[in-house]
Every structure is written in structure tokens, then in C-alpha cells.
Amino acid sequence: MAFSSVTMGKNCPNCFGYPLSIFFIVINEFCERFSYYGMRAVLVLYFKYFLRWDDNFSTAIYHTFVALCYLTPILGALIADSWLGKFKTIVSLSIVYTIGQAVMAVSSINDMTDQNRDVALYIALSMTGLILIALGTGGIKPCVSAFGGDQFEEHQEKQRSRFFSIFYLSINAGSLISTIITPILRAQECGIHSRQQCYPLAFGVPAALMAVSLVVFIAGSGMYKKVQPQGNIMVRVCKCIGFAIKNRFRHRSKEYPKREHWLDWASEKYDKRLIAQTKMVLKVLFLYIPLPMFWALFDQQGSRWTLQATTMDGDFGAMQIQPDQMQTVNPILIIIMVPVVDAVIYPLIQKCKINFTPLRRITVGMFLAGLAFVAAALLQVQIDKTLPVFPAAGQAQIKIINLGDSNANVTFLPNLQNVTVLPMESTGYRMFESSQLKSVMVNFGSESRSENIDSISSNTHTVTIKNAAAGIVSSLRSDNFTSKPEEGKNLVRFVNNLPQTVNITMGDTTFGILEETSISNYSPFSGGRTYDIVITAGSTNCKPTSEKLGYGGAYTIVINECSGDVTQLRYIEDIQPNTVHMAWQIPQYFILTCGEVVFSVTGLEFSYSQAPSNMKSVLQAGWLLTVAVGNIIVLIVAGASKLSEQWAEYVLFAALLFAVCIIFAVMAYFYTYTDPNEVEAQLDEEEKKKQIKQDPDLHGKESEAVSQM
Template sequence: MARAVTQGPSCLGYPLSIFFIIINEFCERFSYYGMRAVLVLYFKYFLQWDDNLSTAIYHTFVALCYLTPILGALVADSWLGKFKTIVSLSIVYTIGQAIMSVSSINDLTDHNRDVAFYIALSMIGLILIALGTGGIKPCVSAFGGDQFEDHQEKQRTRFFSIFYLSINAGSLLSTIITPILRAQECGIHSKQRCYPLAFGVPAALMAVALAFINICNAIKQNSVSPQFAIKNRFRHRSKEFPKREHWLDWASEKYDKRLIAQTKMVLKVLFLYIPLPMFWALFDQQGSRWTLQATTMDGNFGSIQIQPDQMQTVNPILIIIMVPVVDALVYPLIKKCKINFTPLRKITVGMFLASLAFVAAALVQVQIDKTLPVFPAAGQSQIKIINLGTNDATVQFEPKLQSVDVMSMKSTGYMTFETSQLQSLNIASGNKTINAVVKLPGGSRHTLGVKNTATGIDIKWLFDNVTSKPEEGNNLIRFINNLPDAVNVTMGGTSFGTLMPLSASNYNLFPGGRKDKIVAVRNSIPCSVTSKAFGFGSAYTIVINRCVGDTLNVTYSEDIPPNTVHMAWQIPQYFILTCAEVVFSVTGLEFSYSQAPSNMKAVLQAGWLLTVAVGNIIVLIVAGASKLSEQWAEYVLFAALLLAVCIIFAVMAYFYTYTDVNEIEAQLDEEEKKQGKKDQDDYEKQSEAVSQM
């Protein structure tokens, strides 16, 4: 077993270098999770990709981040050593973060010819980040453990607890801060979400992390070559070679018995890892599907407005609370009830809970889908009516399709008609009537403004060119001038231009959850009023009716309803998934450590990280192959797949025999001592025989 490095300067009984390593890990995790928190929204709203492509690229990136630890381990063990590997790949990591910040500076909506270049730049940045974060991941914790001497076992154990806490602290703070930075407005050519700042701060933190690395000699680890064992097995198929109990025993001609036994223990655990990627396939969708789900929800928490990507903070907050609660209360209570809650049973329960979390997400999605507007199909037209007059109006859709009464200064919802059947309208208001021929294109929405006047009935057709619900919690606002004179309209500093009587402005985009001042200037006289709070994800038509003194009178017509399902409804699914993580991930790491031989614990750590990578690849495969049009159905599919895998794992766990690594290694040590003594005795006998000749 390799001995720890000679201890340098200490503080509070710990090597001084440990504090630098913990700060380094905090900064690195802040950098990684901060960038990842806003990544799927960057794909969707900045690069303008759809949900499926954004999700696919997101999980491809996460998979790369958990595949590259294998490369990092090889480089560290075979070439550079842990310290040089961490420093070199941290530089690559920082460059990648900086490239992501630069790639998000340009306003793509004004420079479409540059889109391909900036997409390519983003992909280069993500590849460098994946190489950096994954490459240093298997090195940093082991590098920290190397700082302790053999007699500091207690301090080393505490170090790993603090190390895990620094990971969650970095994750928590970054998922709070970077979405706030993203929500700011900045841009060179026009105002946009401030992704350069959201990516730039993690880049700066990664540069800070680089400064806190302390030097320590790397420890090279050996392992049995399975390839040699397999090759040797088939080389000696003849009967003159005795059968071996295990296929790795065919490597005994090259490797000693101790190393072969240790490799058997590792492969035994790695085989048990095979079903585990399905858990991560669900778990890592917090940053993709669940974040996209939050964009269609109401984030108003009273005085605090929660961004969709900030909902990811629920997980690290709950982790920090639940890990000590589970360790101090839940597990002792289970033990008191005389339930043998073994590590593999904990992992099985974790998989089951993750499946339940996706059932909860599906139930939330069903409620969200009920609130989404229905847009017309290709052969349909949707019409809503706004009565701008002082008398009630009756509108008859001919031939005898539907009749609707509209009160003064009120509006209807959208009514759907087959375009081929709708021919004309008959409108009555007061003692006047009018008939109008209708010729509307299919697959479109229209607003009909109706106003009775002294001479008759005026009508105004408006083409509503909104084909989807506003995303990211924004609202679309437009104005109709119901005054007899032209007015110049502004809202919250945004100009809607000059509107002639019975004319409408275009829609403008406004952030959700706020009130703005509406100012209408008529004959150089301003009138104003504070708008109502529009909520999130809505579209409104605001009718300017009167200007009394300096007070503006307006009415609101809802074109698209705001998000009504609150983001707080995501908390149960986050809670269940966090419970799953506590009993699955933490237990899995502990189980891997306890079942691994002393000089191969890093191998199992790399194997554990590989299950995360495979899990993200599963997301790409399942989401691409399922072709489900409903998101709730995709959630149910993932839940069902994990439940099936959970049953398979439970069967595998039932037949698994736990290994007492210390006892086995002690037996191997004793056998080596006996063999050494026997060899020594044989040597002495041979020497004595030679001397007597």
C-alpha cells in the first residue's frame, strides 16, 4: 500500500494544503454548476434551438464530463501525476469557460450570418470544459487524501466530509447567482439576456481555483491486465493445463496472487454497476427537462421572482439539510426497528424513489398542459371579439355557426372555426346592423374590433401573429387606440409609436411579474396609468379608452393566459429525487469504497463516474427513440424504465456477497509471509546442501 506524502505546514492539526484544495473544489464546482445551470436556456433562447435539440446537446455535454475522468486518470497515473494533471486540465477548463463567455456576446437575432460561427465557438468551449472538469475529477479528492500521513485517519475522514460539503456549497451558490446574472439585460447590438456575465463569472472562479492548487507527489497505482488474462486463457486451452477457478486466474503467470484477488473484488463491484446508469438518466434531467418545465410555470414567490434555472437550487439546499438528518435520525430509527437496511437495499430504494419523482413530474406536467393555449390547425381560424363601443353587441357567424353576445368594453375568448365553413358575420349593436364577408387564412388567429358610432358600426380586423406561448416568463403586450385622435404610446420606457384611431400596435416583449407605467400623449397632453401585474407567459391587448385629466383609462383583453401552475409544485418532485440521491449516491460511494481493495479505490471511483456518463447517453437514446409528443408521457416512460431496472438490480443485489476487504487482504498478507518464509527455508536448505558438497 502506498504511503502518504511527508506532511508539510499544518493548521488546526490538518495539512495546510488541505484548505487550498477545499477552496479549489468549491470554486471549481461553482464554475461547473453555475455554467450548467443556465446552459439549456442558453441553447433554447440564445442559440434558438428547440427543446429536443437543447436537451440532446445538454446531456451529450454532461455525458462527456463523466467520460473524460477515465482520460484524466490515465494521464495522472501514467504520465503527469495528479498535481500536473490538475493544473494542466484546469487551464484547459478555464479557457473553455472563457470561450463560452465570448461566444455569447454577439446578438444572434441581428447577426444571423454569424450564427454558425458562434455555435461552433460554443461547442469548442463545451468540449474544453468537459475535458477539464472530467479530467481533474478523479484526481482532486485523491490528491487531497494524499496530503495526510498514515496516522491521520480521523482527519482524512473529516476532510472527505468537508470536501463533499464544499461541492454542494459551490453548487448551491452558483445555481442562485448565475441565473440572476443571466436575467440581467446586456448586449452590444441590442438588449439581451446577459449570458456573457453568467458564463464569465464561472470562468473567473475557475481561474481562482487554479491559484489554490498545492503541489504534492503523485502515487502511481497498478492493476491487473484483464486482456492478458483473457489472452492467456485461450492460449492454454489444452487439457495439460489445469482448470482455473476464475478467468482472472489465467493471469497468475504474470501477476502475483494478491493483485489478482484485488482485481476480482473490483470487477465484482463493477458488474453490479451495470444497472445504475438508469438512475442518472433521470437524475440529470433536473438541468434539462425540469428546467424547461419551469419556464412554463409561475415563478412569483411574493417579493422574490424565481428564474426557471434557479429551481435547481432546491436540490443542493435539500442535500445540505437531509444528509445530516438521514444519518442522525432516519438510519438510526430504521436500525432501531431491527430492519437490516444494507447499502444495496439503500441503493434499490433510491432507484425506486427516483422513479416516483418522475411520476410526480408527469402529474405536474399534466396540470401545465391544461393551461396551455390551443392554437388553430392548418384548416382552422380562431377569432376573438373586442367590443370597443358603448352598446352591447351581438355577432352571428354565418352560415348559422355560432352567435355570441359581447358586452360594452368587454371581449370574448378565441373561438375556433373551420375556415372553409365560415363565410360572413352579422353584427348588431344598438339599433344598427352590419354584414361583413369573411375570408381568413387557415392556421391563424384574428381579433375583431367592433364599435358602434353615430353613423353605424365600425369594425377592425387585427392579425394576431402569436403562434406560441411567450417563454421564459415573458409577456407580449400591444395597444389599441379607442380614442378619436391619434396618440403616442409608451410603456415602461418602450415606445409603441403613434396609433391612429381604431388601429393597433405590434406586440412588444416585457419581463413577467412586474407593473409598468403606461403613458399616452394626445394632442401634446400626456395621460398615464400604472398597468396591472401581467403575471408570466401571457399576451394582452390593452385598449386605450379615455384620458380624464392626466389619468388614462384602459381595459385589458387576455390573448394568452399567464402561467398559472406555480413553480412551488416542482418542490415535491425535487424533494423525492433528493431523497433518492441521498440513499443512492452517498451510499453508492460508501459501498464502492468499502468493497474496493486498498490500492484500487480510485478505479471504482472512475467506474462510478462512468455510470453517470452512460446515464446521460441513455437520455439521448430514449428521448430520441420514443418520439412521444407529450412531455408527461416521456416522464412516465423514464419512470417505468427505472422501475424495471430497479427490479433487476434488486435481484442482483440479493445474490451479491459482501466482501470484507481488510480480512481478505490480511489473509493474503499472511499467505505472502508464509510463502516468503517457505522460500527462505528452501533457499537456506539449498545453500546448506551446496556448502556440504
């Protein structure tokens, strides 16, 4: 490389043999990856619980965003190599990136319960923020690592290799730490008009880290070696391919001799070396065709698997795990497994004399990803067994709570079904057709009372009954259940079984005054916690502590006694809390991470080894493109399948990957490995012989020059 093509910093100090400038680049990468993965960790929950989109639409937008993040690296590479250079491209797109993160933080400040909020405006802000982030993170992706490599001299090959290891470590460290922290920030409560999950903080901290990343990178400007743009090899490759296709169809007549390869039709305009290099690149890119299916499954960790975790129990004893924190299992396992696989597994396979070639490793990685989704499907089946059945259109549910001290005989009219409810007991929710549930007749011995049911305004009801001294007392409450409580929260309500009115507070929530047998409205409470309860009955205050709540349940707490230090509370589960533990997701994460180690790491190494020296960036862009296409596949499959059961969708994705895995195995069987260095050396030798043939004196001049050395 000519010195004129490189701008040197005024001072290029070294630290432990490394250019000091690379430390600015490593810190920049750590902060940027913290910003990206931190924001992405909570993104699908932001869509579902803040913007109130359903699971399918939330998943679709999530994968559209990820696809954009892996399409824009091509744009970033073109800008850097053909126009601005790496440094200016990183700075410019980092500014765009920071603005995008800030817009996301602003878009989540108000909550959906604010009636003055313009929902369309805030959705537009969110989408604008995501587009800017995709442009920023994708645009700088191909530039930062290459810019770091540019800082080393030719004799610092060992230091350059170690730099890339440190660089990769900073990526995983940023990802791991942010995926732990941002879900904790999200779980905090904040808000202007009402209390809500604190998405402004969960997005604001990544925005701040991106700003820090930009400042740190600019701070090292005077030390950087800045290579000026030399033209993009991807553009030359595309032009060569385009000319070959155009020239081939232009000369379709038989008078033109056939070429050994269709790319040879570009020989009229492009040199033999570029054509040979393009052939090698296309040979590898052809193998890339089945690979997007792996990423279609892999990137669902942040969408479907995170949504699956919201229906599970996150109580790990000493700590409560948020659903989006389960994504940390992947980077933790990566840090553990990469050295184990390299130092233990591969040597053992080699000792067993098994030829575990790179393409065979990739095939195994795809197969393991399919198995991970089979495991996810089996887990989903177990989760579905614990989910309650809610009334569909034309159906109604009713629960009876007997607060009295004798048996109650209950008849549902006009259905005429009868049920006996024991003292201080309750029925589960009983399902009826709406036309078969118009009223409830309650009998305590010879006394009876009727309670009319309005199935038009609500389809889920609770009736409390009691044989008081003044006769039968009853109270009807519409429950309005349509699904389990969201985000692993619990719904809690109280029933007053005391002969006087009571005032109830639980935690920071006031339930107000309840008459005898009255039922309060439900209020949400975070899972895995206990809360202080204050019951005021006349001049008596009772202050019991609630039982530890689970995740995703609904509870009715009956107040049976409140006198002095004696408080009797009875808990009724209206909706069973999540009973399948999040730890059961670890096997599917483990299998998928095993697949990632043998697929992703091997794929990058294989691409590097099979690429010509000046076209490694082309294959890097092609590799990133497979990730983008994989996320597009999720959109297509999930949208076209119309499967109502989530476990069935997991099985569908697994089946598709198994089929693609077989196709790739066949393609790999017929692939012939090449050594680009040997091919290029052979081309150089042929070119040299050609020049000698054209100028016989050239050989003599070379021999003379050698003898004088």
C-alpha cells in the same frame, strides 16, 4: 511510499494542525464547482432561448455534455497517474477549463436578432467551449480530492477525514451559491445590437471564478506535497482482464484443466494478489450495471425539470424565482437531509431491527427516484390543462373585441356561425378550419360592415369593432401565435378606444401612434412586475401604472378613457398566464433528493468498503462512468420514444427505473459481502507460508528478529 517519490514544498506550514496547503485546495474546489454548476444551471435555457433549439434537441445536447464530463475522469486519472502527476494535470486541464468557460462567454455576446451574426460560427464556438469544459472539469475530478489527501502525513488520519468533509462542503457551497446567482445574472438585460437575456454575464462570472480557481491553486504550489506518478492501477487491471480472456480462448481444448474463475487464466503472467483484487473489483462493477438508470432520471433536474419550470408561476411574493433557480432546491435539501438521515432515520430503522443493508438502501434510492418522476408526470398533467390550444396546419383562430356601446352581431363566413358580443366585451379565440374563415360580417342594428380574413399569411387574428358616429369602424390584426411566450415573459399590446390618436409608452418600450380602434404589435415584458404607462392623447398625458403581470401570458390593454387624472384601462387575457406555481415542483425535488441521499452516499461508501486498498480509484472511475452512461440513456430513450406528451415521457422513465430497480434487487439478494482487508491478509499469509516452505530458514530468521525486538 518511498521519499523519492514525493516532492516536498519548500515550506509546509500548519494551521490548526492542518497543512496550510489544503486551504488553497478547498478554495480552488469551491471556485471550480461554482464555475461548473453556475454555467450548467443556465445551459439548457441558453440552448432553447438563445440558440433557438427546441426542447428535445436542447435536452439532447445538455445530456451529451454531462455525459462527456463524467467520461473524461478516466482520461484525467490516466494522465495523472501515468504521466504528469496530479499537480501538473490539475494545472494543465484547469487552463483548458478556463479557456472553455471564456469561449462560452464570448459565444453568447451577440443575440439572434442581429442579422450580421454568423449563427453557425457562434454554435461552433459554444460546442468548442463545452468540449473544453468537459475535458477540464472531468479531467481534474479524480485528481483534486486525491491531491488534497496526499498533503497529510500518515499520523494525520483524523485531519484527513475532516478535510474530506470540508472538501465535500465546499462542493455543495459552490453549487448552491452559483445556482442562485447565475440565473439572476441571466435574467438581466444586456446586449450590443438589441436587449437580451444576459448570458455573457451568466457565463462570464463562472469563467472569472475558474480563472480565480486556477490562480489560487498555483499560488499554493510551493507548499504542496507532490507525489510523482507511479503508474496507473486501472491499466494493470485492464491488462490482467485482457490477458485472462485472451489466454482462456487460446487454451479452449480439453487437455487444459478448468479454472475455478475465468480470471484465474491470468495466473501465468500476473500474481495471485492482483487477480484476487481484480475479482473483487469486477464483483462490484457487475452490480453497477443497473445503476446508470438512476442517473438518467437524476440529471434531468437540469434539463426537463428546468424546462418544466419555464411554464410555471415563479411569484413567491417577496421574490421572483427564475426557472433555473429551482435547481437550488436539491443542494439545499442535501445539506439538510444528509445529517438528518444519518443521525435520525438510520438509527430509527436500526432500533426497529430492520437490516437496512447498503444494497437495500441503494434499491430504495432507485425506487424513490422513480416516484419523483411519477410526481413530475402528475404535475405536468396539471400544467398541460392550463396551456392554450393553438391552431394546427389548416386551422385558424379569431377573437372579436367590441369597443362600442351596443350589442354587436358577428357572422363568420362562409361558416355562417353567429355570435353576439356585448358592449366593451370580447370573445375568446374561436377555432375554424381555414377554409371556413374568409371574412367577418359585423352588424350594429341596421348597419353592417365586412372584414376580410387572410388565413394564408397568418392563422391567428383579432378584429376590433365599434359603432362610431361616422358608422362602423373596424381594425384587423394578425396575432401570429404559435406558442406561449418564452422564459415566463408576457406579451402586451394596446387598443385605442378613444376618438383621437394616442401615443403610448410602457416602461422603456414605445408602442408608437395608434389611430381609433387600431391595435398595436405585441411587445415582450418580464413577468411578475408592474410598469409605468404614459398615454399622450392630444395635449393630455395620462400616467397610470399597469396591473401586475403574471408569467407567460399575453394581454390586450384597451384604452377607454384618458382625461386629466382619469384613466380607464381594460385588460383582456389573450393567453392565460402560467397558473401552476413553481412550489409544486418541491415535492418531486424532495423525493428525488431522498433517493439521492440513500443512493449516492451509500453507493460511494459501499464501493469504498468492498474495494481493495489499492483499487479504490478504479471503483471511483467506475462510479463516475455510471453517471456518464445514465446521461447517454436519456439521449437514447428520449430520441427513441417519440412521445408527444411530456408527462408520458416522465412515466416512461419512471417505469424503466422501476423495472431496473427490481433487477438490481435480485442481484443484490445474491451478492455476498466481502472484507477486502481479510482477503488481502489471507493472501499475504499464504504467500508467507509459500516462502517459508521454499526457504525453511526464513521462519527461523523471522523468529530471531522478533526475539531481538
